[in-house]
Amino acid sequence: QVQLVQSGAELKKPGASVKVSCKASGYTFTTYTIHWVRQAPGQRLEWMGWINAGNGNTKYSQNFQGRVTITRDTSASTAYMELSSLRSEDTAVYYCARGGVGVVSAPDYWGQGTLVTVSS
Amino acid sequence: QTVVTQEPSLTVSPGGTVTLTCASSTGAVTSGFYPNWFQQKPGQAPRALIYSTSNKHSWTPARFSGSLLGGKGALTLSGVQPEDEAEYYCLLYYGGAWVFGGGTKLTVL
Numbered sequence: 001q002v003q004l005v006q007s008g009a010e011l012k013k014p015g016a017s018v019k020v021s022c023k024a025s026g027y028t029f030t031t032y033t034i035h036w037v038r039q040a041p042g043q044r045l046e047w048m049g050w051i052n053a054g055n056g057n058t059k060y061s062q063n064f065q066g067r068v069t070i071t072r073d074t075s076a077s078t079a080y081m082e083l084s085s086l087r088s089e090d091t092a093v094y095y096c097a098r099g100g101v102g103v104v105s106a107p108d109y110w111g112q113g114t115l116v117t118v119s120s
Numbered sequence: 121q122t123v124v125t126q127e128p129s130l131t132v133s134p135g136g137t138v139t140l141t142c143a144s145s146t147g148a149v150t151s152g153f154y155p156n157w158f159q160q161k162p163g164q165a166p167r168a169l170i171y172s173t174s175n176k177h178s179w180t181p182a183r184f185s186g187s188l189l190g191g192k193g194a195l196t197l198s199g200v201q202p203e204d205e206a207e208y209y210c211l212l213y214y215g216g217a218w219v220f221g222g223g224t225k226l227t228v229l
Contacts, residue, residue, distance in 0.1 A: 037166075044209065045211075045220040045223070047218040047220055059217055061217060061219075062121075095166070101175075101177070103172065104154050104172075106156045106172070106211065106213075107156070107158075107168060108177060109168075
């Protein structure tokens with residue numbers, strides 16, 4: 001069965017960076033994309049970007065351009081999302097999701113989420 | 121800045137029918153926006169329901185259906201169950217990037 005397992009909760013200081021991992025299993029990792037989505041407390045979902053796990057091509061939301069980097073390690077079937085220059089507004093649950101459905105690889109299976117707290 | 125707009129909240133009676141919509145600030149939503157719909161309950165990750173306007177996942181209950189309606193993406197729930205009370209998000213495709221709507225809080229009362 002398809003599973004996406006994310007790394008554990010993080011506490012970071014303002015100005016620091018955080019790197020969240022997403023380990024995939026149950027399917028051929030390089031055949032699909034991985035989306036990253038975040039949700040601040042009580043707020044809406046926000047799409048951050050995605051990576052083609054096969055060729056490594058990425059696309060980021062303009063809202064995060066320059067601060068987010070999405071990478072993958074095909075040997076470990078794992079995708080990573082790194083967010084830099086953290087501020088308190090980046091406190092959120094960060095989700096990865098497999099992009100597998102339809103022509104444009106919409107999200108289907110989701111990870112459990114990783115809480116990132118930014119506080120001094 | 122592209123904005124995707126949904127009804128903030130809707131209320132439906134058990135067994136009733138309700139339609140949620142999803143509008144784009146760029147104009148009419150067409151099949152080329154590949155509308156997706158997700159359900160999220162408190163403390164849980166989102167669950168995919170509909171992709172590419174009207175396609176259901178293998179786990180999507182039959183009472184959920186997707187369509188285009190009056191220039192918007194639409195999600196219709198027919199024969200609503202108490203367990204359908206949740207937040208619903210649409211997701212639209214903009215030529216390589218995606219944008220979520222603000223979400224609709226559906227209350228079953």
